[in-house]
Amino acid sequence: MGIIQTLGMWKERIMRMFKGNIKNEFGVTGITSNAMEDAITNWMDVYQGKAPWVDHTKGIKTIKFAKAVCSETARLTNLALGITFDGSRKDYMTEWCERAIMPNLRRWVEYGCASGTIIIKPNGVGADFVTPDRFEIVGKDGNGLIAGIIFEDRYRENDKYYTKQEYHRFFDAKVNYGDGDYKSVKYYQISNRAYVSSNSGELGKEIELSQTKWNTLLPDVSITTKNEVGLNGMMFGVLRMPAANDIDVDSPLGMAIYSDAMEELKDLDIAYSRYSEEVKDSRALELIDRRLVREPGHKVNEEVELDLPKHFIPVSGEGDQEFYQAVERPLKVDERIKGINAQLSYIGYKCGYSNGYFAFDQKTGMVTATQVESDDRRTIQLIKDIRDALQVCLDQVFYAQSVFADLYNLAPVGNYTANYAFGDITYNFEEDKVHHYNLAVRGIYPWEEYYVKFLKYSREEARALIEQAKSENQADGIEYDEE
Structure with missing residues (x-):
């Protein structure tokens, strides 16, 4: 049996174990079809250079062009991306975004292109990204959006394998305020369960969270806003590729960008x-x-x-x-x-x-x-659609982090507004350089800015060159207008 076939069987065994356990532990069933799971596995194999058609005995190798497509798409999507915030929580959200999101965003978008869907999940301090092999959708709302999900996290320590399953969902509860008046409150509940095994292919027995690296988590926690009006969304962001899902039309999951080009x-x-x-x-x-x-x-x-x-x-x-x-x-x-x-x-x-x-x-x-x-029209439309999907995802992420900030007093109570600025994917440096040179010659654009932006001089060097040119021209009786 080949190593790729063995790894494939191992992954299937893990997924079956994942599905079976969530039904036993939480009383829910995953809604992702086997066909969708097989497709995601196939996409990721091709992305990683393990395409099923690779056969070195017949001289057939792979140039991993699927990865090249994903990489180029992520590059264009994130080209000159700038995210700023307004509002009283501006400084906190800016610092958190610059630290937890921006350094990783291009890589995350590339993985999203390959798998069709990724989830970005704030953890209070930073953010985790989760691929479809590490979560199971167990519920969706009337709009087809995820309304119940279980995440799986694993690590190894010495000869033990530890697994955490984290169940997110909404539930409505009646709250008694002491005057006999009950109010319906929408809570967001997270349940954490930990397991340990001596075999990487088995879930093992349930143990206390305190015996793992997740010892700061509670087994069950219910979240609502401080005024108990309920949360407006899940505590994570979903980046789904914009193409329609023709494998499982009812699935909240997206399609790999190259799914039609296998x-x-x-x-x-x-x-x-x-x-x-x-x-x-x-x-x-x-x-x-x-x-x-x-x-x-x-x-x-x-x-x-x-x-x-x-x-x-x-x-x-x-x-x-x-x-x-x-x-x-x-x-x-x-x-x-x-x-x-x-x-x-x-x-x-x-x-x-x-x-x-x-x-x-x-x-x-x-x-x-x-x-x-x-x-470029098709390319521009493609990147716009993915940028729109990314913006929706990040709005969800920022909302979740702001809720965390309220719950754990990470920042003063306040509001924020996220602003997005994306670069022009048709930008051409040489054309822009010629255009601004002509403007500078006509006195419409400052020569100092031209030297700095297009000739890559420092501002001090640019000013020195301008002064030198001005002096030499004046000595020759030539009037010089630096503007």
């Missing part, structure tokens, strides 16, 4: 493997009579041969005449590149990119639309 990714790997194989085997061959490669001083019938380079192949000549022939092996580079670019075009389109965004050049390798001509 067959083309396979064909691309095969095409590139054949191209690479042909390049490696393209050296010229020289067929030479064995009688020409004997070591000197030996008889003709003695089987002693020289150690020849690989491109020399000894053959048996016929007749009395000695034999030699050079065999050239011309490369079909143009045909191979055309085939690869056809696959790249299919993949890019199915992932939501404009035609021609991804291309392969035999001199420079893989390139993107910043280097080739393309119509």
